[in-house]
Amino acid sequence: MRIFHELTSLIIILSTPxxxxxxxxxxxxxxxxxxxxxxxxxxxxxxxxxxxxxxxxEAADGQIDxxxxxxxxxxGAEMENFLGSGPFSGLDSLEVTLGISQVIETAxxxxxxxxxxxxxxxxxxxxxxxxLARLESxxxxxxxxxxxxxxxxxxxxxxxxxxxxxxxETTRLVEAARSPKVEESRARLAVRQIExxxxxxxxxxxxxxxxxxxxxxxxxxxxxxxxxxxxxEETPPEFSGLVAKLGRTxxxxxxxxxxRSRVAALDLEEARSKPDVEVFAxxxxxxxxxGNIGFLAGVEVPWILSDQNQGxxxxxxxxxxxxxxxxxxxxxxxxxxxxxxxxxxxxARADALTIQADLLPSAQDxxxxxxxxxxRGQFSQLTLLEGRSALFEVREAYLEALWRYAVGQAEIEALxxxxxx
Numbered sequence: 001m002r003i004f005h006e007l008t009s010l011i012i013i014l015s016t017p018x019x020x021x022x023x024x025x026x027x028x029x030x031x032x033x034x035x036x037x038x039x040x041x042x043x044x045x046x047x048x049x050x051x052x053x054x055x056x057x058e059a060a061d062g063q064i065d066x067x068x069x070x071x072x073x074x075x076g077a078e079m080e081n082f083l084g085s086g087p088f089s090g091l092d093s094l095e096v097t098l099g100i101s102q103v104i105e106t107a108x109x110x111x112x113x114x115x116x117x118x119x120x121x122x123x124x125x126x127x128x129x130x131x132l133a134r135l136e137s138x139x140x141x142x143x144x145x146x147x148x149x150x151x152x153x154x155x156x157x158x159x160x161x162x163x164x165x166x167x168x169e170t171t172r173l174v175e176a177a178r179s180p181k182v183e184e185s186r187a188r189l190a191v192r193q194i195e196x197x198x199x200x201x202x203x204x205x206x207x208x209x210x211x212x213x214x215x216x217x218x219x220x221x222x223x224x225x226x227x228x229x230x231x232x233e234e235t236p237p238e239f240s241g242l243v244a245k246l247g248r249t250x251x252x253x254x255x256x257x258x259x260r261s262r263v264a265a266l267d268l269e270e271a272r273s274k275p276d277v278e279v280f281a282x283x284x285x286x287x288x289x290x291g292n293i294g295f296l297a298g299v300e301v302p303w304i305l306s307d308q309n310q311g312x313x314x315x316x317x318x319x320x321x322x323x324x325x326x327x328x329x330x331x332x333x334x335x336x337x338x339x340x341x342x343x344x345x346x347x348a349r350a351d352a353l354t355i356q357a358d359l360l361p362s363a364q365d366x367x368x369x370x371x372x373x374x375x376r377g378q379f380s381q382l383t384l385l386e387g388r389s390a391l392f393e394v395r396e397a398y399l400e401a402l403w404r405y406a407v408g409q410a411e412i413e414a415l416x417x418x419x420x421x
Contacts, residue, residue, distance in 0.1 A: 032224040039226075040139045042216035047135055053128040060121040067113035071103040076282075092288055099282020099296070107271035116268050119261035126257050129250035129419050135215070137414030142212040144406040146226040149205035151399055156198040159392050163191045166388075170381050183381055190385060230402045232349055239342055245416040246334055253419050255327035262320040269316045273309040275302040338415045345408030352401040355394060363391040 044050060081093040170187040173179035209224065246252055281297040370387040373379040 033227045034224045035227050036140065036143050039143055039212060039215070040136060043135055043139055044132070046216045047131075049131050050128065050135070053124065053131060056127070057121070057124045060117070060124045064114060064117040064121055067117040068110065070110060071105065073100055073102045075100050094285075094287035096285040096287075097282055097296070098284075099280055101278055101280035104277045104279060106276055107274040109268070109271045109276075112264065112268040112271050116261065116264040119257065119264045122257045123254070123261055125421055126250060126254035126419075129421055130254060132420075133250050133414060133417050136417060137410065139212070139215055140410035140413060141407060142208065142215065143226060143228070144230075144403070144410055145208040146205065146212050147228055147230065148399065148403045148406070149201065149208045150226060152201040153198065153205055155392070155395060155399065156194060156201045159388075160191070160194045160198055162388055163187070163194045163385075166381065166385055167191050173381065179381060186382065187385070230406050232352055232405065236346060236349065239339070242338060242342065242412065242416050243335065245418065246331065246338070248418045249334075249416060250419040250421070251334060252327065252331055253421070255323055255330070258326075259320070259323045262316065262323050266313070266316040266320055269309060269312045273304075273313065275304055277301055334415060338412065341408045341411035341415060343408075345405050345412060348401050348404035348408055352398060352405060355398045355401060359394045360398065363394045367391050 076099055078097040078099075080095040080097070081088045082091050083089070084093075087093055167184070167187040167190075170179060170184050174181055174184045212226075213224070278300040279298070280300070282295070284294045284296060286292045286294070367387040367390070370379055370384055374381070374384045
């Protein structure tokens with residue numbers, strides 16, 4: 001199995017003014033750092049489907065060896081004119097023939113068998129490439145899920161920290177009779193709500209880690225920290241450029257090998273319509289007449305009347321035509337999937353840029369004004385909480401846009417991944 005290509009094009013990496021990699025205490029909980037390349041390396045080393053592909057390659061090599069072998073000669077013996085009646089009642093008229101026969105293949109059948117076996121062997125390599133592309137796609141998506149789940153936890157922790165500070169401040173105001181008791185109840189409820197969302201984020205991270213680690217055989221999850229960020233591309237690629245890459249992917253390039261295999265199969269079936277020649281030679285012993293010996297030789301050629309292998313030839317021709325239709329159908333499906341992924345990434349990128357350039361600064365400025373007014377006694381604690389909540393909602397929307405963008409980019413990477421063959 002060829003080593004997977006460098007993963008330098010992955011979107012994993014975008015700095016934002018508010019989204020860090022994740023808090024240091026999360027690193028303590030998961031001290032083993034894993035990059036996308038390391039995750040993929042682990043998965044490749046343990047994926048049973050790739051191991052099956054290796055075994056299938058060995059089996060195909062065996063078929064090449066077998067196809068290159070000539071037919072075995074046949075050695076035979078024959079006794080005639082004994083233990084019968086009359087003059088054949090004893091062994092006096094016994095005749096014994098010993099001979100050897102050999103089929104001589106015509107129409108270069110052995111070379112054609114080898115060509116077909118080699119073509120089918122190449123298909124095994126292409127199947128491995130397709131498996132590897134699918135595995136990369138799954139790992140990319142799972143890795144993105146872990147990254148974003150880590151970011152959600154960090155965001156929820158910041159929310160919880162601010163909510164707890166607000167609760168302490170509200171409690172102080174209530175005790176000083178400067179705020180009604182209901183404000184403390186609201187602040188306490190806000191803390192509980194955020195604690196709940198933090199637990200949800202942790203469960204989401206545990207699930208994402210379990211899915212990712214399952215690709216290398218750790219179905220119960222694993223103690224690791226995904227390293228990376230999500231970076232928005234400055235200039236999105238042209239869709240036509242992505243479409244041009246499809247022809248170099250394993251999903252489509254495999255059909256060229258499939259066509260070569262079907263052509264080889266057709267050549268072999270057409271060659272099989274030509275009869276092989278069988279030659280034989282031997283010696284015959286005559287028990288009568290003082291045990292004389294004679295030699296014999298001959299040639300046998302099948303008489304082609306009805307069976308000219310026409311059914312198999314027709315099948316091979318139809319299977320060859322089907323390859324082009326399958327290729328066209330697969331290309332159409334890939335174009336549809338690529339367009340959907342491209343639009344998903346494009347729209348998510350636009351949302352993320354709008355939030356980053358407009359909504360985030362506006363929400364932050366609004367909160368700063370409310371914070372200043374609150375300190376001057378112009379706004380209530382509730383107004384301050386609402387301002388903070390609005391900012392976090394915008395940040396949540398930004399994370400959600402990043403997630404959609406990363407998923408779309410992962411799909412694009414998988415669909416346009418060039419083959420290593």
